[in-house]
Amino acid sequence: METPHDKKLRKVVYLTFPPESSNKPVVCDLARVYGLGFSILKAQITPRHEGQMTMEITGDAASYDAGMAYLKEQGIGVAPAAQRISRDEAGCIHCGMCTALCPTRALALNIGTRLVEFDDEACSACGMCTKVCPVAAMEILLENGAM
Ligand code: SF4
Ligand code: SF4
The missing domain is CATH 3.30.70.260 (ACT domain)
Known part of the structure; x- marks a missing residue:
């Protein structure tokens, strides 16, 4: 077990x-x-x-x-190292790949506009989206002067 x-x-x-x-x-x-x-x-x-x-x-x-x-x-x-996630709003192509695996639904498709919205308040900074985003729009920012 x-x-x-x-x-x-x-x-x-x-x-x-x-x-x-x-x-x-x-x-x-x-x-x-x-x-x-x-x-x-x-x-x-x-x-x-x-x-x-x-x-x-x-x-x-x-x-x-x-x-x-x-x-x-x-x-x-x-x-x-404390980390938070930021999105390059201009870089995002709204492909939706990140929405399938975001555990907190901080990244979600707005059905009305067909755009993927990012709610940074809901983001747990797990980093999953940074691994799938095809244009590297999701960026990890580290504290401790790290990145
Ligand atoms: S870091 Fe995790 S919680 Fe935050 S937007 Fe990306 S997948 Fe969602
Ligand atoms: S995977 Fe990247 S480009 Fe696609 S919707 Fe998410 S943030 Fe935007």
Whole structure:
């Protein structure tokens, strides 16, 4: 039987690396040791040689918790990166692809106008629409200065 810890999750985290950890392959360990998927959205080194990285992580909840605990043990700062979604109104071609999978109905077809409307108040920032939009009109904006 599936437990909450078996559920696949997707999180965006903001990591800060002290200078002494810059040579360690800790990020690779997330995949190698903990079986997590990751993609680096942004990375930079500050003038004081502190590394900053915004990363999207996918995997089951137990692996995610273990992986984040491992990063903290290595002295790496881990914080959730708040994200919100915005739509490029001029770019949207109102194809409707996003409406089928938007879980909160923040993207919905207006039957009268045949246009897809975006209600950002209803958006949970799950990011699903950004993966299907053929013209990349749905954009993820991250806090922590990430994107
Ligand atoms: S981010 Fe998620 S909730 Fe928000 S509009 Fe896109 S699919 Fe809907
Ligand atoms: S998938 Fe993109 S182009 Fe199509 S309606 Fe949604 S936001 Fe607009």
